[in-house]
Amino acid sequence: MKTSTPQRWSTTKKVLLSSMLSAAALGVSAKELTFWSMWNEPEPQAKALRSVMAAYTKAHPDVTFKVVWNGRQNQTKLRGALQAGTKVDFMDQDGDQLYGGLQAAGAGLEITKDLDKAFKDSLLPGALDLYANNGKVYSVPYVYNTVNFWYNRDLMKKAGATPPKTWDELLNLCAAVQKVGKSALVIEGNVSDYNMLYFSHLLERTYGANSMAKLFEDKTGNGWTQAGVLEAAQMTRTLWDKGCISKDARGFQYPAGQQTIALGDTLGELVGSWLPTELSESAGKDFPWSAFNFPTVKNGKGKQTDLQVALLSMMVLKTAPNPKEAVDFIKFVAGEQAQKILVAEGQIGSTRKGVAWPAVLADAEKSAREATALSNFGGGLKMVYPEFTATVLAPEFNKMFLGEGTPQQLVATLAAKTKDFWANKK
Amino acid sequence: MQPASSSSRSTSLKRGIGRAFTYATVGAWSLFTVFFVVWIVIASLKKTRDLFSEPWSLPLKPVWGNYVKTWVSSHFGDYFLNSLWVVSISVCMLLVVCVPAAYVLARARFRGREALANFFILGMGVPIPLLFVPLVVIMTTLRMGDSLSGLSVVYVALSVPFTIYVLMGFFASLPGEIESAAIIDGCSDFQTFWHVMMPLAMPGIATVAILNFVGLWNEYQLSLVLINSPENRTLSLGIYSLISSMQYSGGDWPGLFAGITIVMVPTIIMFVAMSERMISGITMGGVK
Numbered sequence: 001m002k003t004s005t006p007q008r009w010s011t012t013k014k015v016l017l018s019s020m021l022s023a024a025a026l027g028v029s030a031k032e033l034t035f036w037s038m039w040n041e042p043e044p045q046a047k048a049l050r051s052v053m054a055a056y057t058k059a060h061p062d063v064t065f066k067v068v069w070n071g072r073q074n075q076t077k078l079r080g081a082l083q084a085g086t087k088v089d090f091m092d093q094d095g096d097q098l099y100g101g102l103q104a105a106g107a108g109l110e111i112t113k114d115l116d117k118a119f120k121d122s123l124l125p126g127a128l129d130l131y132a133n134n135g136k137v138y139s140v141p142y143v144y145n146t147v148n149f150w151y152n153r154d155l156m157k158k159a160g161a162t163p164p165k166t167w168d169e170l171l172n173l174c175a176a177v178q179k180v181g182k183s184a185l186v187i188e189g190n191v192s193d194y195n196m197l198y199f200s201h202l203l204e205r206t207y208g209a210n211s212m213a214k215l216f217e218d219k220t221g222n223g224w225t226q227a228g229v230l231e232a233a234q235m236t237r238t239l240w241d242k243g244c245i246s247k248d249a250r251g252f253q254y255p256a257g258q259q260t261i262a263l264g265d266t267l268g269e270l271v272g273s274w275l276p277t278e279l280s281e282s283a284g285k286d287f288p289w290s291a292f293n294f295p296t297v298k299n300g301k302g303k304q305t306d307l308q309v310a311l312l313s314m315m316v317l318k319t320a321p322n323p324k325e326a327v328d329f330i331k332f333v334a335g336e337q338a339q340k341i342l343v344a345e346g347q348i349g350s351t352r353k354g355v356a357w358p359a360v361l362a363d364a365e366k367s368a369r370e371a372t373a374l375s376n377f378g379g380g381l382k383m384v385y386p387e388f389t390a391t392v393l394a395p396e397f398n399k400m401f402l403g404e405g406t407p408q409q410l411v412a413t414l415a416a417k418t419k420d421f422w423a424n425k426k
Numbered sequence: 427m428q429p430a431s432s433s434s435r436s437t438s439l440k441r442g443i444g445r446a447f448t449y450a451t452v453g454a455w456s457l458f459t460v461f462f463v464v465w466i467v468i469a470s471l472k473k474t475r476d477l478f479s480e481p482w483s484l485p486l487k488p489v490w491g492n493y494v495k496t497w498v499s500s501h502f503g504d505y506f507l508n509s510l511w512v513v514s515i516s517v518c519m520l521l522v523v524c525v526p527a528a529y530v531l532a533r534a535r536f537r538g539r540e541a542l543a544n545f546f547i548l549g550m551g552v553p554i555p556l557l558f559v560p561l562v563v564i565m566t567t568l569r570m571g572d573s574l575s576g577l578s579v580v581y582v583a584l585s586v587p588f589t590i591y592v593l594m595g596f597f598a599s600l601p602g603e604i605e606s607a608a609i610i611d612g613c614s615d616f617q618t619f620w621h622v623m624m625p626l627a628m629p630g631i632a633t634v635a636i637l638n639f640v641g642l643w644n645e646y647q648l649s650l651v652l653i654n655s656p657e658n659r660t661l662s663l664g665i666y667s668l669i670s671s672m673q674y675s676g677g678d679w680p681g682l683f684a685g686i687t688i689v690m691v692p693t694i695i696m697f698v699a700m701s702e703r704m705i706s707g708i709t710m711g712g713v714k
Contacts, residue, residue: 040667041656042499043675069656072670080651083559084566255677259478274674281474281676 031322033329035067036081036091038074038312045143048346052338056329063325075101082107088317089326095131095313096376096383098139102315103131108138109316114327115140123334126374127311127351131383140330141311142342144349144357146364147197147377148291150275151268152261155182156290159267163292165304167205167235170295174244177267183246185239186266188254192398193378197270197308198239199397200379201294202232205302209373212381216388221419224411233400233407235297240403250402262287270294272310272377273349273364291363303372310377311351392417463690470683477679489680496668496684504657505664506688512574512660513642516581517635520589523582525631528593529619533605543594549587557584558651565652572654580652581642589634596630597623632703640693661689 035053039046046069053065068088070077075093079102082088093101102108115137120128127141149163156162159177164170174184187195203212206228215223223229239245246266249257258275260266262283269275276289283289293304314330316323332338339355342348349357349364357365376382382389393414400410469477471488497503531543561580562571570576600623608622624631646662653659659667668682697704 036654040671040675041501043671045675068654070654071667072673073650073666077650077654080558080562081571081654084562084571086566086571086654255672255679256478262475263479277674277676278672279676281678282478284475 029062030064031062031325032064032066033089033322033326034087035065036074036078036088037067037069038072038091038093039069040071041069045342045346045348048342048344048348049333051341051345052333053329055337055341056332060325060328063329078102079105079107082317082319087319087321089320089322090314090316090330092142092312092314095139095141095311096380098313098315099131099133099383100386102317103133103138107318109318109320109323109327110136110138111140111316111327111330112137115331119331119334122336122353123351124353124368125371127309130309130311130374130376131313139313139315140334141313141351142330142333142339143312143346144351144368145272145274145310145312145377146291146349146367147201147270147272147308147310148293148364148367149185149268149270150261150273150289150291152264152266153288153290155180155264155267163290164295166295167202167297171238171242171244173267174239174242178243182264183244183249183260183266184268185245186252186257186260186269187245187249188252188257189250189402190253192394193382194269194271195398195401196378196394198236198401199232200381201270201308202235202297203229204306204308204375204379205294205297205300205304206232208301209306210375210380211302212379213384216381216385216418219419219422221415221417221422224414224418229414230407230411233397233410236401237407273361276360277347289360289363291367293367305367305370305372306375307367307371307373308375308377308379309368309371388418388421392421463694466683466690467687470680470687472680474677474679492678492680492684493688495678496681496688500664500668500681500685501656501659502661502664502685502688505659505661508574508658509643509661510692512578512581513639515575516578516585516642517638519578519582520585520638521631521635524586524589524593524634525624525627526619527586528590529597529623529627531590532594532597533602533623543590546587546590549584550591554584554647558647561648562651571652572658574653574658577649577652577658577660580648581645584648585638585642589638592634592637593627593630596627600626629703629706632700636696636700636704639696643689643693661685665689 037046037049039049050067053067057064074091075097078088078091091102098108112132112135115128123141124144127144128137131137131139131141155177156173159173159180159182161173161176164173177184189195200212203215204210207215215226215229217223240247252260255278257266258269258271258279259282261269261275262279273291276283276287279287293307296302296304314333316326316330320326333342334351336352336355339350339352343350343355343358347358347360349361349368378389381393396405396410396413396417399405400407468485469481470492471485471490473489476483476485497506531539531546565571565576565580568576570579604622604626605618608618613621644662645660646666649660649663650666653663665682665685668678668685672678672682
């Protein structure tokens, strides 16, 4: 007993000492990353991100996270907080909003050199470059949303139709659906960003992907006076004239329009791949969702595989207290393990090659993999010139689309306002 | 006599028509408001699909779980307590600051009184969005950013002009003889204020308390800018986070209506409980 007591003491001391040393070592290198997020805490995507952070901490025990779940006003709140000197390591938001917001304001950390070829090649084509500025990368996309016609597969079958490849086939589809007593397409009268998708797609199918910025950058305003622009505007009105969109839809306020799909009264809507999730409560889990890309137009330069997307991205801030660890984490989020967690728990489309999307998004996944060119939601003009898009293009188009004013008036207004915009810019 | 009688008949007819028009307008307005309040409560007890397929029907099997989900999962219980705390404290602090100030500005005679009163009134014209950045900087410097106590201080500061303006009217309308009698009876200035004038102004004080309570209960912009931590969110921020999470995450519309009902309940209770006093306060301020 006498001999064993000092031995036990000695063992206890060793254990205590080594524990203290490890704790001290951890204390020295422990990092807490502050993450401001666009999700609200109860949302499945937030829970999925929690799991991703837990997985990262498991692999890197010295890194923990402090998360502020701000919801969709994240960037607005962050800009105010940054001005007041608040320290944040990284944040997330829609990529186009980041591009026109924090990135344009110089608040984002450039991470081009931190991303090696293997990392770049691991992402779906074009995803990383979409929000890059002259080759300089400031954010990593981690959620992939596509823009397609989302429709009820059973209703399409009932109408005896197939997904259209050309504009004329789309009009034929409308007629077929009308014959079975339903409306082919629906819109939300008050969501001009959604309605603009018709105009931007028609312009892109006519002039090629990302052509809207080029039309706008003609400082004389004459970009809009080209014959194809007027034709595109007129084609959007054809949707009403041919009865593709029910006349009632003019008065629909979000979410009244999309609910008609869930209720089986309408075939589908041109919108982002978030629609099945948005309608999951009212449509039910077994709703037969499918999607097809916007069709081509006669003699147009754009292909049906050219895709508009809305990617959600993570950005490390220039003023981040722990930039190295934050960059490492946002790369981890785009990695295979994290993406699989996000798909399984958050039901999102993955930005990484080889990670399967949820079954309901199978058509969106196919269109993302086969995309021949990417442009941002709405044709990309909102990303580069958000003020013109928000104050002129979207409201003026929506007025014309809903029947207040003619396509000719729209073209004339866009030309005049574009000229004014550039004149005032000087 | 004949013409006079006919003219009085036509005057009373005109008055009757005017009154009928007023009642019809106010009645229609009230019906419109009550209808939508009732519709929101009914909508909060439905399933999402039923809400859109049969928007005007009554819920045969009310889904009380919408309230439980909103209260617990969406943290409305916490937001409710935050709102209650921050608004109650703000209104109490406002009254402590503004009642004596308004009394002095309304009744005392001293150099610069008018300028001071006008200065407060001027404060009502400052657009709140202009103050966002300075407020964030000041509150962060004072280490009161992202806190309910900081938000409360801002609420008090920005509500002072309106409260003083309204209360000055009440104090100015009180008869001076009562004040003089109290002074002749030996009351000090403070005793005159505390024991005589403040009780007389109670309907007015109740009115500003209710108006401020309702205004701050529904306030959104300042709390959006000044509060970041989810645990410090107020109800209006909670409602907004419910709305914004509709995109990408799916629409729980009945849950949203349950949240709106939760927000409405305290203000409705307050109006029901204190409407008599408020009306008498407004009438008193308006007539005298």
